[in-house]
Amino acid sequence: MIAPGSTIGILGGGQLGRMLVLAGRALGYRFHIFEPKGPCPAGMVADLEVNADYSDEAALQRFAEGVDVITLEFENIPSAVLDRLSAIRPVLPRTQALHICQHRQREKDFLQASGLPCVPFAYADSPASLKAAVHRIGFPCVIKTAAFGYDGKGQIKLNAPEEAADCDYLWNYLERPPRVVVEKWIHHVGEFSVICARKADGTKITFPMAENVHVHHILHASIVPARVTEATQTTGALLACKIADLLDVVGLIAVELFLDDDGQLIVNEMAPRPHNSGHYSIDACLTSQFEQHIRAVADLPFGSTELLKPSVMINLLGDLWAGGEPDWDALLADPRIKLHLYDKGQPRSGRKMGHFTLLDDDLDDALACAEAHFAKLSGTVTLKK
Numbered sequence: 001m002i003a004p005g006s007t008i009g010i011l012g013g014g015q016l017g018r019m020l021v022l023a024g025r026a027l028g029y030r031f032h033i034f035e036p037k038g039p040c041p042a043g044m045v046a047d048l049e050v051n052a053d054y055s056d057e058a059a060l061q062r063f064a065e066g067v068d069v070i071t072l073e074f075e076n077i078p079s080a081v082l083d084r085l086s087a088i089r090p091v092l093p094r095t096q097a098l099h100i101c102q103h104r105q106r107e108k109d110f111l112q113a114s115g116l117p118c119v120p121f122a123y124a125d126s127p128a129s130l131k132a133a134v135h136r137i138g139f140p141c142v143i144k145t146a147a148f149g150y151d152g153k154g155q156i157k158l159n160a161p162e163e164a165a166d167c168d169y170l171w172n173y174l175e176r177p178p179r180v181v182v183e184k185w186i187h188h189v190g191e192f193s194v195i196c197a198r199k200a201d202g203t204k205i206t207f208p209m210a211e212n213v214h215v216h217h218i219l220h221a222s223i224v225p226a227r228v229t230e231a232t233q234t235t236g237a238l239l240a241c242k243i244a245d246l247l248d249v250v251g252l253i254a255v256e257l258f259l260d261d262d263g264q265l266i267v268n269e270m271a272p273r274p275h276n277s278g279h280y281s282i283d284a285c286l287t288s289q290f291e292q293h294i295r296a297v298a299d300l301p302f303g304s305t306e307l308l309k310p311s312v313m314i315n316l317l318g319d320l321w322a323g324g325e326p327d328w329d330a331l332l333a334d335p336r337i338k339l340h341l342y343d344k345g346q347p348r349s350g351r352k353m354g355h356f357t358l359l360d361d362d363l364d365d366a367l368a369c370a371e372a373h374f375a376k377l378s379g380t381v382t383l384k385k
Contacts, residue, residue: 002069002298004028009067009089011081013040013049015342015352016274016290017073019282021045023290029298034063041342042073054081064088071251071297073273075102076147092200092250092297097272100247104181105146107270114246116239117266119258120184127167133182134164140185143170145177155217157185186266188258192226193277196240197292198249199299206237207289207305210277212256218350222277222313223367224284228259235265243270252293254278276315276352283338283357284311310363312370316354318347319378326377334373336360 002008004027010017013035021031021042031046036053043049048066052059054077063085064070070091072082079099082091100106111118122137123146124130134141139161145154154174158164174180191214195207211226212219226233240255247253247270254275256268278289287295287303295302320326331337341354358373360366 001300004298006030006068006298007032007047007066008294008297009034009063009070010042010046010073011070011077012073013038013042014073015041015344017042018045018342019279019288019290019340020071020073020274020293023288024294027291027294027298027300029294032063032067034060041344044343054078057084060084061088069297071293072098075271075273077102093253093272094248094250097247097249097253101253101270101272103147104144104269105179108181108183110246111267114243116243117264119186119266119268122182123179124182125179127171130171130180130182131164131167133180134158134167135161137182137184139164142183142185143174144181144183145174146179146181147177153217186258186260188260188266190226190228190259191268192228192236192257192259192265193222193254193275194236194240194257195252195254195275195278195281195289196237196244196249197252197289197296197302197305198241198244199296199302200250202245203302204241204244205292205302205305206240207278207281207285207292208307209233209236210280212277216350218317218352219276219315221315221367221370222280223363224280224311224313225307225363227363232259232263232265239265239267243267247272251296252278252289277313279340279355280311280313280357281305282340284309284359309359309361310366311357311359312363312366313355313357314370314374315352316341316356316377317349318351318353319349321347321353322349323379331356331373331377334358334369336366336369337373 007030013033018041032048033043033046038051082095122133124133140159143156191212198204209226211223213221254271258266282288286306339356358370
């Protein structure tokens with residue numbers, strides 16, 4: 001056990017790291033952040049922020065020697081860095097989980113080899129092989145860069161064969177990646193996610209399934225509990241637990257899922273860390289995803305993931321600041337709302353600057369009111385799911 005009072009190192013300094021620190025403080029832990037570019041949101045609330053490149057071996061060694069255990073808040077970290085650090089201090093989750101989840105080809109191969117439900121896919125490493133892959137998968141399909149993609153970055157949807165006529169253009173548009181994955185576009189009735197926490201001894205616990213609404217490939221809202229059958233929720237939890245075991249995760253893993261027209265869940269992507277769709281848990285669950293992650297890597301007993309109230313979480317992107325500071329007074333006039341701002345400095349279009357969660361006994365009312373509040377903040381009427 002990594003006892004309270006110990007120091008936890010976090011690779012990455014974004015809002016997920018910030019919320020890990022804030023949750024871990026209540027348990028008595030200290031935190032060091034390793035982030036190539038600073039100052040960062042997590043570093044502002046940590047005991048120490050180290051700004052150095054992941055290739056700086058001396059900085060990595062000093063960082064590792066100053067902590068008792070190391071975890072991560074995003075997966076775009078060279079897996080060799082985790083190998084280097086794990087020779088000095090425990091790194092959780094271990095390299096295997098990161099190595100698979102950070103690369104779409106390895107992720108798809110893992111799902112297929114494990115017999116887990118996933119979309120039909122093919123690979124390409126050149127414009128010529130891309131043309132063959134999209135025609136093999138069929139239309140509509142989506143092209144995704146194999147590495148370093150998130151929030152819709154590095155993706156192109158193709159609806160018809162004529163859109164694949166110039167694969168040289170498509171390849172250049174994606175900035176000539178080493179490899180891409182071409183996936184069949186799934187006609188689905190909804191997108192969902194389940195977060196599973198797992199300890200080194202295999203003990204697991206899941207959070208309630210979230211129903212997710214995306215706008216321009218970025219998560220807009222998470223609705224909890226998901227408006228699906230109990231059987232679907234149970235299947236989602238079992239899938240997340242199975243994946244956590246197969247990857248030997250210590251910490252959290254978020255599993256994103258499609259529900260197809262036949263009522264079957266299909267695994268879309270996985271992230272071995274806290275997840276945007278789990279932010280509702282800060283206010284709506286007895287134990288948040290961030291506290292649970294700390295408990296898992298420190299080998300403490302898990303807290304309850306009981307949902308205290310139905311909730312709707314809404315992301316706040318930098319676009320909201322286009323006309324100046326949003327009207328937080330009007331938002332917080334609704335006593336059911338909990339506001340979280342990440343102190344990320346300069347707002348940019350598409351940049352996640354914060355979120356709010358609205359809790360209400362009536363889920364439909366919570367969703368309608370949350371969207372109405374967001375529309376007032378943004379000065380627009382948003383499409384409701």
